[in-house]
Structure formats: C-alpha cells, structure tokens
Amino acid sequence: MMDEFAEAKKMVDVGVIVDLNSLVGSVANACIHMAISDFYAAHPNFRTRLSLHLRPSDDVLGAAFTALELINEEEVNAIIGPQSSMQARVVMDIGQKAQVPIISYSATAPSLSTTQNPFFVRTALDDSSQAKAIAAIVHLYEWHEVVLLYEDTEYGSGLIPYLSEEFQRFDIRVSSRFPVSPNSGNLTILKKLNNVMATQTRVIVVHMMSSLGSKLFFLAKEATMISEGYAWIITDGLSSLLDPMGADVIGSHASSTKLNIYGFWAYDTVWALAKSVEMVQRESSDIMRRSYRRKASQIPEIRVSTIGRSIRKELVKTKFKGLSGDFSLVRGQLQSSAFEIINVVDKMEKVLGYWTLENGLTAELGKPVKATYSTSLYHELKPPIWPGNMKAMPRGWTIPVVGKKLRIGIPVKPGFEGYLKVKQDPYSDEFIVTGFSYDVFKEALALLPFAVPLEPIRFPIGNNTSSGTYDELLYEVKLQVLRLVLNPNLECFSVYFDH
Incomplete structure (x- = not known):
C-alpha cells in the first residue's frame, strides 16, 4: 500500500526556517503545519505532496548555514522563510546560486527586491506600501510635523526614505529621527524618549518589531508620554502584533499563540507553494524525477535544483482567495488591497476606517469618497479616543522646554x-x-x-x-x-x- 502511495504521490522537499522563540515564528509554525493538513484535505487528488523540513534559526549566520544544509543535505526545492529581513538578504543569495526560491512571509524591508534577486519571493506586504497611508493620516488631522522613532536595523530604516517622501508631498516636516538599537536597554530607550520630549513635536510615528516596541511603549507609559497632547502612530508590522487584551500596550510574550497577519501570510504561502508544485508536475512530470544536480564550481559546493526555477515561475502566477485576502503577486511580492485604521485604547481596539490606493482614506470599504484627504473626511471616520482618554484632537505640538527662542x-x-x-x-x-x-x-x-x-x-x-x-x-x-x-x-x- 505504501509503495502504491509513493508512486502516486510525488514528495517534494521544502525547507522551513523559523524562529520558534519569537511571537511571529511560533504562530507561523503552527499555521504552516495547519495549512499542509487543510490543503491536502481539500485537494486529495493532487499527485504531489510538500514534505516539510523545519529548522529553527534566530540569527543571520545561523540562517545561512541552515539554508546550505537544507539545500545540500535535504535537497529542498524551495525554502519558506527566513523570518527577518537581515536573514533573508543572506539566504536569498544562497537561493539564487542553488536556483531555489526563497519565499518569505515576514521579511518586509523595501530594500529586499525581486529585481535584485528573482529567486526571492515575498508573500507579505512590502513596508513601503503603507507610507502613503501613514502620510494621509497625518495630513488628515492637519499635523505639520512628525517625529520618527524606528528600529536601527534594515527592517527599521528601510521604510524611512519612503515615509519622508510621502510626508514631503503634503508639506509635512520630519522634525527629528531617532533610531533605536534592537538590543537597547531600558536606560537607552528612556534617553531616546527624553529626546522626543525635548522637541516641540507631539506626533510620533513608530516603526519597529514587537520585541523592541513592547519595551518602548511600556517605558513611554511610565514616562507619562501616553497622555494628553500626544499622538502615536504605529506601522503595520507593529500594529499587527498588538494585544489589546494584554496588560501592556503591546503583548510582549513570545509564548502567545494569538493569530496575527504573519500567521495568515504563512498559511497562504503554503497553499500557494502547494498549488505551484502541482502545476510544475502536471506540465513537466519528467523534470520531477531528478530534482538536483551538483554545481561543482561553487565553494562550498551547492546543489542546484532543476525544478526550483519552474516552481518560482508558477508561484508568481498563482492567484486565489486566501486567509489574508486576495493572494496575488506582482513583481514577485504580495500586493495590498487595503489598510485598516485602528484606534487602540487600553485593552480595546476600534476600527476607524480604511485606506486604499484607489480612494485614499474612507470610513467604509466600498463607500463613495466625498473628499480626498480633506478635513471633512475626518467627520466621516469614527471618532478616535486620543491618549489621556481625550476626545479633542491633539494639536501636534507644544512649547519646547529647551531650545532657541x-x-x-x-x-x-x-x-x-x-x-x-x-x-x-x-x-x-x-x-x-x-x-x-x-x-x-x-x-x-x-x-x-x-x-x-x-x-x-x-x-x-x-x-x-x-x-x-x-x-x-x-x-x-x-x-x-x-x-x-x-x-x-x-x-x-x-x-x-x-x-
């Protein structure tokens, strides 16, 4: 019976590189295995099966060695992951040499691009896609200056040029930029927050991962900066991991298994890859018989997949309705349909409206837009509660304690x-x-x-x-x-x- 199954079902080896100690990784790992079970339950007649080879990794060097081991020893034809943008930059180069598509559901730095490396496929949103939405929100409330607080990594700094460009379109000035190292202790973060308080700007845009963001907001709360007069705007990557039921502003427990957008993207990634592998088998079944050849010129030697290029070709053409919405890749990366604008107050969150590329800010999806980016649109949105439980909109600035007069x-x-x-x-x-x-x-x-x-x-x-x-x-x-x-x-x- 097993021999008949082996002949009928072609097993295709796929590597998975994930940080199991992180909030993103733990949820994504569960969703990836759930997706495998759900997909083949829904497609029992498919002749191919993905065989996953999971490898944990939480740093750049470890991810590189893990990718080489998966390619050379396990002979994988695709790799899901790695998790961070810095890891992805190294692993995607290895994937290009081995002609193995590197499919990331969480590396969102705009500096990673399929134009640089066609074997890198991003099944998540490029961070730059939210820059227009953030600038539209700042313009909507008629704020003219912002402070940028961001993680001092490729992930954190990658969005800043795009934000600055969009702010310039609305004559919004970036008064100060404060990069924060992900390894910063409480004292260092407090110094950064004190620098923010010393400015006159009270509109703060935060772009960082949850591990750093949770510490920053905890300390900001202790420093009475989550209070009247302040307006905090956090980017998609951080807001996706918000835990309104948690004790603090942002859930900081890596053991939490609450679903987030990265879990949805990981789930959809498996479905897209499984569909693509099946299409490769149908169109050229003979190529599946020998999936690897050696490339002896490489030091160290790297096995080269003979079907990786075909898998990548089918993957970028795949379209379906996934858990995260419409799965459609353009130039090798997922395209956004809409951003949800959420107001978080204490342990509750409320949807204020949406932003789409076609209509800009809208109170409801599909609702006709009366005025784009105008003050009148503000009254169509659900009224937010501002820091300090205030209903009045912050003016966005204060008289600085120090500075030139x-x-x-x-x-x-x-x-x-x-x-x-x-x-x-x-x-x-x-x-x-x-x-x-x-x-x-x-x-x-x-x-x-x-x-x-x-x-x-x-x-x-x-x-x-x-x-x-x-x-x-x-x-x-x-x-x-x-x-x-x-x-x-x-x-x-x-x-x-x-x-």
Missing part, C-alpha cells in the same frame, strides 16, 4: 505705550511686553501649526545719546542679533524680519 526687537519710545510697552521683571530680569501691536502679533503666531517661543529684547528709541534709531534697530536684524522687529506706527502695524 525667537529674539524680537521691541522699540520703546515715549508716547507709544498703548501700542507697545516694555517693563522688566525685577525678580527674573525678563522683559514683559504689552500693548495692541504685541497682542496682534501673538494672535498671528497662534495661527501657526507649531510653537514659537519668544525672547523680547528692549530697544530704546529717542534723541538722547543712550538711545538708538530705527535704522540701527533694523541693522541688528541684518546682523541676526535680532530675528524680527515690531514697529508700533500709528498709521500702520509692521513687522520686519530677516529670512
């Missing part, structure tokens, strides 16, 4: 006290400015989307030797001793500044 010259001349008056505080020696002209100036500053701390400088104007002239006052602006001068003229109100 705008030095403004205040001309003082008898008879103009109603327009400008300066007196010095006897205790702090600071100048206190009052008057109509100064009130108008402050109202104008209040309309700006950022804080402008002021340092008034008293400048007497008169006929005595201790007083100066208007020309001398304006010359101080040219010398950049002062950046701006108020002119309390009875006929007009003027502001002179250097730019």
